[in-house]
Amino acid sequence: MGNRRFSRELVIQFLYLTEMNNGEISNQLKSFWENNSCQEDVQSFTEDILNDIFDHKKEIDARLEKYSDNWTLSRMAVIDRNLLRMAASELMYSKTVPPKVAIDEAVEIAKKYGSADSPNFINGVLDRILKELRPDVPQTSLNQ
16 A cells, blocks of 8 residues: 555544544544554645645535535445545645546545445545536546
8 A cells, every 4th residue: 555545544544533532633633643653754645635624624515515416414424424525625625636546546445444335426426526626637437
């Protein structure tokens, strides 16, 4: 597994942790790193994604609600909701991650941690977001 995939899995673990526990994000993050030591570049990339998610959560969640037909965020599985947040933040705010990579990574992590329906659901929502943000980029497909 590459460092960036590992970072993204740490993002999902941390987001899951914050949904299950009350408390200040900064305190939870400090505790998280005490229990999950890793290379500096992994921690840095993880925190970059987390900062984008927490700094823009309202905008990210609004976009996810818009493109999650018949699904509210509260009804989604915790893993799916947080995978969508992670990938949407990369689509919307990252200047270094190509859109196809953000979507493919979320789909691959969904295959590992989500339900059987998670990869298709996540791919569909993220493709719709990408189409709005960057109509010039071809949509992804799980069959590629």
